[in-house]
Amino acid sequence: MTEELETLVARYRAGGGVEGLPARHFIGGEWSPSASGRTMESLDPGTGQPFHRFASGDAGDVDRAVRSADAALKGAWSRVSPAARGAVLARAAILIREAGPRLAFAETLDSGKPLQEAEGDVQGAARCFEYYSGLPDKLEGRTLPLGPDHLGYTSWEPIGVTAHIIPWNYPLSTFARGIAPALAAGCTVVARPAEQTPLTALMLAEILMQAGLPAGVLNVVTGTGVETGAPLVAHPLVRQVTFTGSTATGIEVMRAAARNVTSVLPELGGKSPVVVLHDTDLDAAVDGVIGAIFENAGQICSAGSRLVVERAVHADMLERLVARARAIRIGHGLRRPDMGPITSAEQRARIAAFVDGARARGLEIATGGHAVTDPATGLGWFYEPTIIDRVPVDDPIAQEEIFGPVLAVQVVEDAEEALAVANSTRFALVAGVYTRDFSAAHDLARRIDAGQVYINEYFAGGIALPFGGNRMSGFGREKGVDAVRTYMKLKSVAARVSSGR
Incomplete structure (x- = not known):
């Protein structure tokens, strides 16, 4: 245990509380209170007692976040080269490890899991960004043999604004495995962490800004599923939803996304x-x-x-x-x-x-x-x-x-x-x-x-190993190289290059 972590744990166990935890949404590169001014309590599962308050958002906050992501998609982020995107993710991995003690501490307080498991989750999140940092400049299209008079080729493009509904059991790990490939693909992100465990998603958003991510590329809105999760998956500017949670809720997410013909990557229940x-x-x-x-x-x-x-x-x-x-x-x-x-x-x-x-x-x-x-x-x-x-x-x-x-x-x-x-x-x-x-x-x-x-x-x-389920456990795959294609769309181009004479 590092000296920093020892100090955090000792202070909390002595009744000193926790300082410096994020309490607002992260929208457009800035900390932002809920428009309503409402807040919610964070509860420590190990005691059942509150230890923090954070912003309780609504559809208006979600709309601001999605529009911020859409503007970044069409603006600064679209001008960042694939290699530079990878460099941002690589720097994020380094910063996550540097912030490891505080991230693990917050994850344990929020979710209840043993500190050694939270420390493992931090290392896994850093490894996730490391892994995807090497992919952006290797997302190649191909040429197609259309004959001597035509040129045919394909290219991969970011799918657009992506929404990420983060579960409460692995808030840091699940957030990282979803947003790292989305950013590698050139997408922008609006994430809604579970109301039980909002802290590490907010902390990670700030870390990515420090790593060089342009404002608006990554936004985090906190609140209940009804007031923030539902309007996020149903927003018309969202082009892809990554959802991890129960099968019943996943079905409702797919119904809401279908109204806008938005793609969904659902990782649902299991009985393995x-x-x-x-x-x-x-x-x-x-x-x-x-x-x-x-x-x-x-x-x-x-x-x-x-x-x-x-x-x-x-x-x-x-x-x-x-x-x-x-x-x-x-x-x-x-x-x-x-x-x-x-x-x-x-x-x-x-x-x-x-x-x-x-x-x-x-x-x-x-x-x-x-x-x-x-x-x-x-x-x-x-x-x-x-x-x-x-x-x-x-x-x-x-x-x-x-x-x-x-x-x-x-x-x-x-x-x-x-x-x-x-x-x-x-x-x-x-x-x-x-x-x-x-x-x-x-x-x-x-x-x-x-x-x-x-x-x-x-x-x-x-x-590196693709992950996802079949039947009522969902479809599509997270993790591995396969996950990046979730956040991309394929464009085909055919051009006449000769008059044929």
Whole structure:
């Protein structure tokens, strides 16, 4: 821990509060209050107490931000060369790392996640800008063989003003992975972070201005989904929407965007299976499953929330998982626990309702299953690491996204049944496979319906690996080179170059 971070943590834990956090919208390169003058509270999930206030915007603030982005798109940003765009992103990566202690501190206070996870998110955000900084001057078109009398070629152009709806579980990471390729492509951005976690998006906007981004290229408007998110995705000047969140909300976003024939990149819900076959390295599989479901208290779209395990190793694996789950230390994120709180009281109540329903239906709660508080303070919105054994395929625990630290264990007889169970939900975001059999692993990876499959390690790949889902988990891909095309439109040109004589 750096000296700066130690000071921030010590001051906050001593009741000294937090100084210098952003409290206004970021529009046109300037901090701007809401036109209405209204504000909202930021709540610390580890205590349930407010620690900050920020601007609560409305459609008028959104309109100012979108028009600022549109003006920048047609003005200063359009005159910046691709290589210079890349240089801005490269400088941003350096500045993000320099601001790392303060970004991680704010992310932990806003979202509740353990400080070490927030520090990892900061490094991931910096790496994201590093990765995309090398792409702007390599977005090449091609020539087309139209014959001796014609010249044909294609060119890629920025799609226009892009809107980014940022979720509350990974506010910094999700913001970075969306805006970095959009900026690399030459687009301008209006972002609306979740009202639970607005701070790091605002901080990152200021960092990008310091890196050389022209005013108006990146704008951040804070407020509720109804008052800021809805008017943003429906704005007629927005040409592309990147949305990360629930399937139900994603459907409404697509409906609103359709009125303006605006493209949408939706990364939606998941109920991802982790398939463990009988020949696997159980130590590695247990490590993978624990991380897949209990990182960020299970508040991850791609969490491995279903363990699909062959009967031959079920008992051994369950015993190990239960022991590991019971040993997990929970507590305020600034104390670097193994697992932090749930980000909001509403989300904790939703998790509890799912587990209480399972208990009422007679399902076996192998461990956990209760809402709790921080053992050190008696405060905060925590939920025990929970494992529910022998969950039927059609049970809500196996079918619905709980978005919390709840693992559903599903027992199968062989790899073929594992495949059927893995594909038994309406979601198809991510899957994991653990086995020593190389052929079996890749056969399952081919036949499991998921946008991304991990083999013998979960959450692998980083920014270079395209990410996104199928079916009710969405479509399109973020991350990787593929993501940049989301923010571009292809133009074809055909010209007569000879009279034909």
